[in-house]
Amino acid sequence: MPDKTRPSWDEEVDLLIVGAGAxxxxxxxxGTLKGLEVLLCEKTEMVGGITSTSGGTIWIPGTxxxxxxGVPDTTEAAASFLEAVVGERGGDAQRAAFLEAGPKVVELLxxxxxxxxxxxxxxxxYIGNQPGEAYGGRALAPLPFDGRRLGKSDFARVRPPRREFLALGGMMTARNEIDALLHPLASLANFRLAATTVLRYAFDRLRYSRGTRLVMGNALVAQLLYSLRQHxxxxxxxxxxxxxxxxxxxxAGAIMAGPDGHRRIRARRGVVLATGGIARNPRLRDQLYPEATRRYSLAPETNTGDGVETALAGGAALAEGLDSPGLWMPCSILKRKDGTELMWPHIILDRAKPGLIAVNSAGRRFVNESDSYHDFVMGMLRSPEQAPDKPAHLICxxxxxxxxILGMVFHGSRRLKxxxxxxxxxEGASPQALADKIGVDPATLEQTLADYNRDAERGEDPAFGRGTSAMNRFNGDPEQTPNPCVRPLGPGPYYxxxxxxxxxxxxxxxxxxEDGRVLDANARPIRGLYACGNDLGSMFRGTYPGPGTTLGPAMVMAWRVVQNAAADQANSQTEKRSA
Incomplete structure (x- = not known):
């Protein structure tokens, strides 16, 4: 008699992968290169997820x-660096596996x-003055990609970057091109770059909804999609x-809902969750995130924590003991006349530059403004005077x-209105006037500026050590000496x-x-269930070591998942032959 307790399947594959981010x-x-039968399912009509709107940098040491x-790196140096950064928070086996596999993954791709x-x-x-830290070599960037190679239909499948980052309504620019585009007449090189970029974009718009010259995260997503089609x-x-x-x-598999209804898909080697983490899942945000961080998210609206929620319902456990449940970025919000909001992530273009400080809701400095975006917000969250329902302020x-550049203010003081x-x-003519407008105590803000300016006259910041790390100085202004991140704030007006x-x-x-196998509450692997990317707890345990330390582990752990699944398949076949 047939076993009626077993579900009937609409189809079978080796690996069922949920989520088409990096x-x-x-x-x-x-999986395909390993010879497995793979099916990749994406919840939306576009690939890319959070990757497509990111800088696209991939942190993989020793490649x-x-x-x-010309900047050779070693995994041994990276291991020393991570040991210093992560400390005793755990995740040692995952990090060792990541460092061992990383160079192989890059070579394969x-x-x-x-x-x-x-x-x-x-x-x-990002974390300076540590053993084994690197100035270059670990951060890998995707080269620009010509979106026309995808064809018009697949190009439309690449999730666009944030509209705040699109010039002229649809043109992508790399971070190192911004200055040339803002100052095209400053040099012949600037003019050539600006002219060729804008002309290319103008021709693109005759056929496409946006520019086809893709950079940063969009380039990486397009390269991956093109590769999927090739294979x-x-x-x-x-x-x-x-x-x-x-x-x-x-x-054993999963129920997937698509345009043709629900289908039961058997996954002989496993289901891989890659849906972007808890992102915009309201229940998990309220449960796991600090109050001050629940209001805004840089994740796409459609990233609603499907993979994590479903796995928890199936007996999986959440990672514990992290330094932070999320990786953060300070963002400014521009409310437009139609009621919509533009959100600008303050990454490197303004906070590290001299002549700017940040103050909390009490009017006092609380962090090294030139540190990474994550560490900036961690300083904000740890400041006992920072009210969770109020913003901090950048002041210059x-x-x-x-x-x-200051956020979305690109064009200097001539176009501030x-x-x-x-x-x-x-705007405030004096520190006291500015304090009144931003809701902090005027005497406190005045004293904050006086204290900062006194030390800044010597290019120093004894309070927070601004400009004392390689990362600080790299993002500062080399024309400002002796400290590229520090100068006094001059006379008003202040902003x-x-x-x-x-x-x-x-x-x-x-x-x-270390192989991306999802564990239950007793730390036992749930057979047939894997995760990578933000669905998997951070191997850096809530710290943020360097640029691309989400994408690097996401891609390396994806490879390790496949190796484990393929080995599991080989072992199963050997067992059958021996039986």
Missing amino acids: GGMTAALA HLSVEA QEKTAVNLVAAKAHPD DVPLRFETRLVELVKEGDAV DRAFLDKY PFLKAGYLI ALAVWPADLASSVGLQGD
Whole structure:
């Protein structure tokens, strides 16, 4: 008699991968190259997820690309660095596996796929003055990609970057090109770059909804999608995870909901969760995130924690003991006339520059403003005077606006009126006047500026050590001496910009082992269930060591998942032959 307790399946594959961000697409490619039958399902109509709106940097130490770039790196040095940064928070086995596999993954992608990376000669690790830290070589960047290679239909499948980062309504620019585009007449090189970039964009708009010259995270996503098409990897859009199907204690497959209804898909080697972490899941945000960080998120609206929620319902456990449940970025908010909001992540273009300080809701400095975006917000969250329902403020003088970028204020003091009118930028003739407008005590802000300026006259910041790390100095202004990150704020008027914490990725995720196997509450692997990317708890345990330390582990752990699944398949076949 047939066993009626076993579910009937609509189809079977070796690996069912849920989520087409960098982790999911890498898993699909690695699985296909390994000879597994793979099915990649994406909840939305576009690939990319959080990756597509990111800088696209991938942190993987010890690769051949670092040697080619002239800044050779070693995994041994990276291990020392991570030991100092992460400390006793755990995750040692995962990090060791990541460091061992990372160079192999990069070599595979470079040789077998259209993924094309280059090691940055100068892109320092985020935590300074640590053993084993690197100034360059570990941060890998995708080279620009011509979106026309995808064809019009697949190009439309690449999730666009944040609209705040698109010039002229649809043109992408790399970070090192911004100055040339803002000052095209400053030099012949600037003019050539600006002219060729804008002309290319103008021709693109005759056929496409946006520019096809893709950089940063968009370039990485396009390279991965192009590779999937080259290798004929099945990819289903608008197909979401409904439920994991278990046979005993093992995950045997999943119920997926797509345009044609619900389908029960058997996954002989396992289900891989790569859905972007808890992101915009309201229940998990309220449960796990600090109050001040729940208001804003940089994740796409459709990232609602499907993978984590479904795995928890199937007996999985969350990672514990993290330094932070999320990775944060300070963001300013511009409210437009139609009621919509633009959100600008303050990454490196303003906070590190001299002539700017940050104050909490009490009017006092609380952090090294030149540190990483994550550490900036951690300083904000740890400041006992910072009210969770209020922003911090970046404060600068007029000379700063004339020379640098401040959030969405790109064009210097000549075009401030729209930003002042919208309330995005706040102006005060004196520290006291500015304090009244941003809601802090005038005497406190005046004293904060006086204390900072006294030390800044000597290029020093004894309170927070600004400009004392390689990363600080790299993002500062080399023309400012002796400290590229420090100068006094001059006479008024003064300007303030409110910044709020927003999550760019979750650190808290499913508890897993060094092969991406999801663990239960007793730390036992749930057979047939894997995770990578933000669905998997951070191997850096809630710290943020360097640029791309979400994408690097996502892609490397995706590869390790496939190796484990393939080995499991080989072991199963050997057992059958021996029986």
